[in-house]
Structure formats: structure tokens, C-alpha cells
Amino acid sequence: MLFNSFEFLFVFLPATLLVYYLLRHWVAHHAALVALTIASLIFYSWWDIRYLPLLLGSIVINHLLGLVIANHRTQPWLAIGIIANLASIGLFKYADFFVGNVNSVAGTAIPEPHFTLPLAISFFTFQQISFLVDVARKHAKPGSLTGHALFVSFFPQLIAGPIVRHDQIAPQYDDAKRKDDLAENIGVGLSIFAIGLAKKVLLADNMEPFAASAFGAAARGDELGLLEAWTGALAYSFQIFFDFSGYSDMAIGLGRMFGYRLPINFNAPYRAVSVIDFWRRWHITLSRFLRDYLYIPLGGGRNGLVRRMINVAIVMLLGGLWHGAAWTFVVWGGLHGLGLAWCHMLNRFFPNGLFSKARWLSIGITFLFVTIAWVFFRAESFDAAWRVLAGMAGLNGVGNSVGDEPFIAIVIGLAIVWGLPDTVSIFRNVLDRMTLETARVEFQKGWRWSPGPWTATGLAFLLFLAIVNAWTTAEFIYYNF
Template identity: 35%
Template sequence: MTFTSYGFLFAFLPIVVAGYHLIRRYLPTGLAIGWLVLASLVFYASDTPQHVIVLVCSVLGNFLVVRLMAARPVDSPGRRALLIVGVVANLLLLGAYKYSGFLVDNINAVFGTSLPGVAARAPIGLSFYTFIQIGFLLYAYLAQGDRPTLLRYALFGTFFPYVTAGPIVRPDEVFGQIENPDRDRTLGTRIVLGTTMFVIGLFKKAVLADNIAPYATTLFTTASGHDAIGAGNAWVGMLAYTLQLYFDFSGYSDMAIGLAYMLGFRLPVNFNSPLRATNIVDFWRRWHITMTRFFTDYVYTPLATKLMRRSMSGGHSAALRVLLVLCLPVLVTFLLVGLWHGAGWGFVLWGAFQGVAMAVNLVWRELATAHPRLPRIPSPVGWLLTMVAFVSSLTFFQAPDLRTAWALLTAMYGFGPSGVPVGDFYGRSNLFDVVTVVPALVWVALLLAVALLPRNSQQLLERYEVALPTAAEERKPSRLALTWQPTLRWSVVIGLAAAIALVFAGGPSPFLYYRF
């Protein structure tokens, strides 16, 4: 069951929302929280029932560590040891499912051994709820906040709007709301605002992402068959995949916020028009914001701080300090970001690509600050460079193997197989012929315009604050300035969007981030 399935839309969601608000109004708060925990476990178990055991064990194990830490003084060796045990246990659980097969395959390849592979399917959302609970362990270690009860912690660890694909929430963003959900507005207003946000996300996923997906799928299928692809076809297919990923994840993020708000919770913004970014640093402040925040807080900042201190005390040259303090931390961080997304050399190379791009961007900023006379990169040029770099890197992110990724990347820049010149749009494959390329180009142009021109979902509802404001603010107003209002006109627009989305929803179309 996913957010786009008819079972979720017409049975699960109305029952859960109505049941929660009825229990919350007439019965003790604990029963309402218990209702959401039960609903979240049912939702999670609907995909693969056996994996709900992994989720429950993860929640119970982390809760036990938190309680044991709370019984020890701050900064005591025992408290620190428990933190280390808890974090390592979480990482081992993550590694056992996601990385053990990758590790065994590489050991066999390097040493010529024949260790048996691991074929266990990773539970959906494992990376997300593992990092959410690691974050809580670190939060609890610093003695911030009160000790939660098991019921409240269970809701924090299993809440169905974010358990499968984020956002990666912080304890201080959720626990206060568990005790005191949003009561600033009437129930009817919360339902209307939450439904509006949910419908916007549903439309992005079911209508936009899923309808451009076949062009991306065709590209990777053709490339994996080692057909010679022309540069034009490669770019059309890669832009199609980029926009599919964009609207798929943006749609999920909107739906998660909308679902939570129907229940009186505000989740952090996780997506803020990243394709409008004019440099790669700004891009990662907008794409998967809570993941970037997690790695910044727990990997990049501690590493950069430690290297800064060592550099200052070691008398290193200015160039070496730049490499140590700016480049190395961001490269290490994005290598881990790549591995977080999946076990494979494609993800490692994708992460390295992002890390190098970030390092170049940061070094250029330092040079521009030190030398004000250096020419500034115009925003349109910066946007184009960011788009080209990100779209190119996605060949490694999505391709089934490195050979396919390299074939796509070389085709995009006219260095593909002999006999396929740079100007040959189609190449020797039947990827997009003269007929099918037209709708592909129309979809790419349409979705690119939607991503770049109108106000995004957060801006449409900005005066109502349905989400926690973690996203970077837009520096310039969008060209099509719109703001949602509780009017008949907007009711018709959202109702029409819902009707169209429901026509396309209901099929087996899981979110792309479920695989991470």
C-alpha cells in the first residue's frame, strides 16, 4: 500500500483520520497515540508483513538504549558507551540488509573467493527510520528534553507519513506535537489545508512523474542492451529521468506534509524547488533538505571543525588548509551520502561526483571572497552548469551497472560508439524515433516549466504554515505569483487536480525513494 493506491486513499486514510480525531476528542490522549501507532504498523506491514518485525525491533531496541542512557549521568563513560553501542547496532542492522551483499560480491571479486551472497530484500524505509533513531540517540545523549514513554517513542519511530521515505525528523520537531498537536485552527481547516497539500503531491506523482517515467525507462532499458544511443536521445531520456525523480520525490514530500497536517502535525519541509538553484551548494540546500541537514550536523561539521583545528595548529599552507577544511570534509560527506542511497559503485561515483562539484563551488566562493575583482558567474550560467552537472551525475545514480552508466554519459557528450557522431540525434538505436521524440520533448518542456516558473507548494500555502520552515527562502518571486485561498475558484482547481490524479493513481507505482 502506498499513498497513491486506492486502498490507501479510500479506506485507510479516511478511517485513520476520522478515528484519530474522534478518539482524541472523546478518549484519553494515550489511546489516540496508540491508534496512530497501530495505523502506522498496519500501513508498513501492508507491503511486506515480515519487515514490520524489523521496524518494531529497531524501535524497541533504540528505546531501551535511550532509557538506559537516561539512568546515567551526563558525560559519564557508561552513557557514552551506550550511545556507541546504540549507533553501531543501528548501522549494523542497516549494513546487514543493504550492504552485506555488496561487500561479499567485492570480496569475491578481489580475492577470488566464493563466499555466498546475501539475497535479503531491505525493508522499505530502513535508511530513513534508522537515521531518525540514530538522531534520537544523539539527541538523548546530550540530555535534551524529557524521557519519552514507549508509546510516544513508538509513534516517533513509526509514524506512517514519514516512515517509508522521510523526512528525517528530529525529536524536537515531533515530540512536542505528540503531546500538543496543532490546535490553532479548527479541524475542518486542518483537513482542508492538509488535503490541499496532499492533492498537490498526488498530482505531481500520479500525473507528472508517472507519465514521464516511460521515456526514462526506455532510455535505461535501451542503454543496458548496449544499443548505440545518440546524444540527443541520451539527453532527452536523462532529462526525463531527472524530472521523474524530481516530481516523484517532491510529490511524496508534499503528501507526507499533507497527511501529517490532517492529523494536527507539522513536518519539516524536505523539498524546495531545487531545480531553481544556481549553484550546487544551493541545490543541496533544497533537495532532500532533512538528509542534507543530518549529514551536515553529524558528519560534515564535526569533521570540518576537527580538520580546521588541526590545520591551524599544524602551520599548514593556505592551499593545504583549503583542501583539508573545505574539500576533504565535503567529499567524505557526499561519499557517505552516495552509499546511504544504495550499495553499489554507481552510488559511490555519484556521491563522489557531488562531493567534487561541491568542493569546486566552495573553493570558487573562497577565491571570489579573497579576490573581489574575479568575474562573477551570471545566474543563468550558474543554473545551466548546475543542471548539466546534476543530470550527468544521475547516469551513475540510476543505471543498473557502471558499463551502462558510462555508455550513457559518453553518449550525452558525443563520445559514444563509433559511427554515432555528435550531431546524430537518434544514433543507431530505436530509443526515440521521429514520432515518439515529439511527446517526449513536450513532456520534458512542460515539466521543466512547472519546476521553474510557478510558485511551489510551500509558497502556495505560505500564509498557513502547514510545514516547519526548514527550507531556504526564495530570493526572487516566481514569475507566476499565486497564493492559495479558501475560495470557490481554488476549490474547483484543487478538485479538478484531485479528479485527474485519481484517474492516474491506483496502479503499482511505488515511489522511487522506496528503493533507498
């Protein structure tokens, strides 16, 4: 079920909010949690109920493993749990990729299984792994089965994050004495949700045709001129920015409507002054997961610059593969690994940054690097990616005019990401410390949210525009991962 669909906006969300608060205030806190868990499972099943047993099995098995790890020897059971979770994602997401590569290398003709990718498997699998590791490290306790089920399946963050740690959300679920300020929860949550919905429907979905035109032409084998290639690449940069930023806002807003604080997952990444800074701002919870559960166990930066660069490269190659079972994603991750390694090396010689007195230049170079790397992320094949990059390099000439609309859209995108404060900066005064702890970068100046008639009128109008334009109900890009 899409956040921007009418069945979600006018049926599922109002009904779930009503039932949750009625049960919590008039029956029992636990009953409200059970109802919210059931609603989340219905939300997940809406797309394809056949994969509900997979989600339920993951919840039950990992909860039992958590209990065993907490009360017995940890190492063997932790290894079993991690292997089981990785085997699950490997079977459904990477089986075709593995078989196809074996056939290419060995010249065999093993049939590919063509499993349908279960929705959100990448996200809930990483959450389960973080849970087991944190239990083994004594950073988390298994709790109840209901609490674990809601930790995994809570619908605002189930499909595309943020990747929530057990110790971030479980204490909130267990707090039966929490006093809800219903007006504040709905007011703040709906405001953040409205901004996210507008980003998705009014911005991301309107950038998509310009990106699809260029990358589609490249996939068909057409040569792209300079204008078409750069228009497509920049349009996709802004499409994925507003798409994922919009989803992240909606997840935070929906969680807040129910009184729960989810961690920030997105904070003005196109204002980053380096690739290191970019990954502190883009998909923040994934970056922290890769850092804490892969980079640091590999040794992090403790064994010199060369070893740090190797560890960074390994992490980003695997991070690229996490996004999709294709070598183009691996190359995208590898490019970011090289970018991170280069920035770490520069920091040894220029602690304040290479262009410390020209911040705008650092931002521009980082944005240019990220945009070029996105070509491999978006392209359907290496051939298509090379055609786009060849066009961007001007190897096919200037090309034909692409019209005024793409340029207007790109200028609007630039004005918003570089001229307006990001959502976390707008709402920083009403977001609690736990929510903000992942966003450890400076906040942008500008408008701050505060309750009042003008705020309500403006956000109501924005929500109205978004809903009126939501009839296409396009999927979020990260639903594919």
C-alpha cells in the same frame, strides 16, 4: 501501501482520520496516539509483515538505549546504539555488496545472503541515530514508549522521509491541550497532498517511460544517439524531481491533516545557483542530518579549505552509499562531493558567485551538472552509465528520432520547475515557523494558497485528475532506499 493506491486513498486514510479525531475529541489524546501508532504499523506491514518485528525491535531497543543514555554515562551506550543501528542497516542493505566486493578482490566464492531489503530501513535507522545523539547532547528527552513508537513509525514520513528529529515532533505528540482546527487541518493538508499526488501521477509517472527506454537500451548494450541519451537523462531528471517532490508534498499534507507539522524536505532544487545551493533545497532533512551528525563531527570547515574539501568528500561518498549498495551510487555521491568542494573553493575568490550578474547561467550550469550526475544514480551499471554519457557527448552521432512526446514532456517539466512557484512557496502563508525552518532559501513569487471556492474547485479538479490516473500505482523511487 502506496499513497497513490486506491486502498490508501479510499480506505486507510479516511478510516484513520475518522478514528484519530473521534478518539482525540471524545476519549483521550493518548488513545488517539495509540490508534495512530497502530495504524502506522498496519501501513508498514501492508507490504511485508515479516519485517514488522524488525521495526518494533528497533523502536524498543532504541527507546531503552535512550533512557539509559539520558540517565547514565552516555558515551559507551551511545556508541553501542550507533553500532547496533548501523549493523542492522549494514546486514540487510549492504551484505551482498560487501560479500560481492570481497569475492571480486580476494577471488573467493562466498555465497551472497540475498536478504530482502526491509522497507524504509535507511530512513528509520537514521532517525533512531539522530534520536540517540540528541539525547546524549541533551537536545531531546526519551519520553514515553508510545511517543517514541509514533516518532519512528508515523506513516506520512516513515517510508521516504522527511527524516524528522525527535525535538521537532515529540512536543507536538505530547501536547494534549492542542486545539485542532479541523477545517484548516483538512483543507491545508488535503490541498498540499493533492498537489503532491498530481506531481507523482500526472508528471513523474509519465516521464518514466522515456527515461526507462534510454537507460534500458543502455543496460542491454545498445549505443545511444545524442537525442535518445539526452532525452533519457532529462526525462529522469524530471521523473525523480516530481516523484520525490510529490512524495514530500504528500508527507507534509498528510501530517497536517492530523494536525502535525513535519519539516520541509524539498524546495525548488532545480532553481539552485550552485551545488551547495542544490543540497540546501534537495532532501533538506538528509542534508541537515549529514551536516550535523557527520560533517560537523569530522571538523566541518574549521580547519582550512583543504580539510573542508576532504570532509565534504567523505560525507558525500557515504551519502551516495546510503542511497544504494552499488558503486554507481558512490560515484554519484563523489561527483556531488567534487561539485561541493569546487563551489566552496570558488566562494573564497568570488563571494557573490562566479556569475552573480547572470543568475540564469548559474542555474543552468547547476542543472546541467545535476542531470549528468543523475546518470550514475539511474544506470544499472557503469557500462550502462558510460553508454548514456557517450551518447550525451555525441560520440554515437545524433541518432534516430525519439518522437515528439518526450520533447513535449521535457518542455512541460522545464516550464513547471522554472516558471511556477514550488509548493512551499504556494503555502508559505499557512505553514508555521517549525515547518519552514528547514527551507532557508528565497520563496518564489506567484500564487498563494487561500481558502475559497475557486481554490477548492481547482484543487478538487486536480485531485480528481490524479486519482483517475492513479490506477497504475507505481512505487516512489525513494522506496528503494
